[in-house]
Amino acid sequence: MHGARDLHTAFVVGNQRLVCQSIVHILRDAGSLQVYGGAFSDLPCLGLPEIDVIVCIVDSDTSIDELEEIIQELSEHWPYAKVACLFLDSNDAAMVAAVRAGATGIIDESVALGLSFPDDLLSHITRVAQGEFVCSPPVAHRLAQFHARSPWPQRSAAKGDCLTQREQEVLCLLSEGRTNRDIATHLSLSEHTVRTHLRGIMQKLHVTNRVQAAALAWKGNMLAANIKEE
Numbered sequence: 001m002h003g004a005r006d007l008h009t010a011f012v013v014g015n016q017r018l019v020c021q022s023i024v025h026i027l028r029d030a031g032s033l034q035v036y037g038g039a040f041s042d043l044p045c046l047g048l049p050e051i052d053v054i055v056c057i058v059d060s061d062t063s064i065d066e067l068e069e070i071i072q073e074l075s076e077h078w079p080y081a082k083v084a085c086l087f088l089d090s091n092d093a094a095m096v097a098a099v100r101a102g103a104t105g106i107i108d109e110s111v112a113l114g115l116s117f118p119d120d121l122l123s124h125i126t127r128v129a130q131g132e133f134v135c136s137p138p139v140a141h142r143l144a145q146f147h148a149r150s151p152w153p154q155r156s157a158a159k160g161d162c163l164t165q166r167e168q169e170v171l172c173l174l175s176e177g178r179t180n181r182d183i184a185t186h187l188s189l190s191e192h193t194v195r196t197h198l199r200g201i202m203q204k205l206h207v208t209n210r211v212q213a214a215a216l217a218w219k220g221n222m223l224a225a226n227i228k229e230e
Helices: 017-030 040-045 064-077 092-101 109-113 119-129 137-149 165-175 180-187 191-205 210-219
Strands: 008-014 033-039 053-058 082-087 105-107
Touching: 008 017, 008 119, 017 033, 017 053, 017 119, 033 119, 053 064, 053 092, 053 119, 064 082, 064 092, 082 092, 082 119, 092 105, 092 137, 092 210, 105 119, 105 137, 109 119, 137 210, 165 180, 165 191, 165 210, 180 191, 191 210
Parallel strands: 008 033, 008 053, 053 082, 082 105
Antiparallel strands: none
16 A cells, blocks of 8 residues: 555655766665655656655756756656755745645755754655655745745635634744644644644635745735634
């Protein structure tokens, strides 16, 4: 059964084969992932086993259009695998494009720079493999602001699809880049309750991840009028 293995299986892929190999060796040495690697050009001929998470290395030579095509191709090869993008250079537009294309992990260059101490990278990759949307709070905050300035489809909330007061509070803290633990502490809630509120928020706002939800909070054009008391 998928996900029942002791080790998560990861595939590291990027433009530069040597960079991929370096990250593969670092992750293998850590011992908590089964890791494979290859270049984008190798994809058509790769015969890999079931993959839990794909680590897509994004460098300065990767255009936004290319990144979107790559994520789509990776999803076609491994439809059940999660995609985490490891950015070697800060590029908010590319990060937003990756989220829109279906990536559920955004790993910024500060993690890449600390690869000699891979605990953060391992944590990010493992959480993505387990089905979480992973993005560091500072990056999530930055991306939400960027996302809020970009065009967004106008949606009208259906009757009853309005945020409760508590959901509004959770969303406001989320838009500040807070983690679930921070939000739980601030509102004196359990992390489980915060996750439940977040699922409700994303369903009501018709978004699929935290960055998009926070972006709508920054826009503010459909939130203030859609609050009701608990």
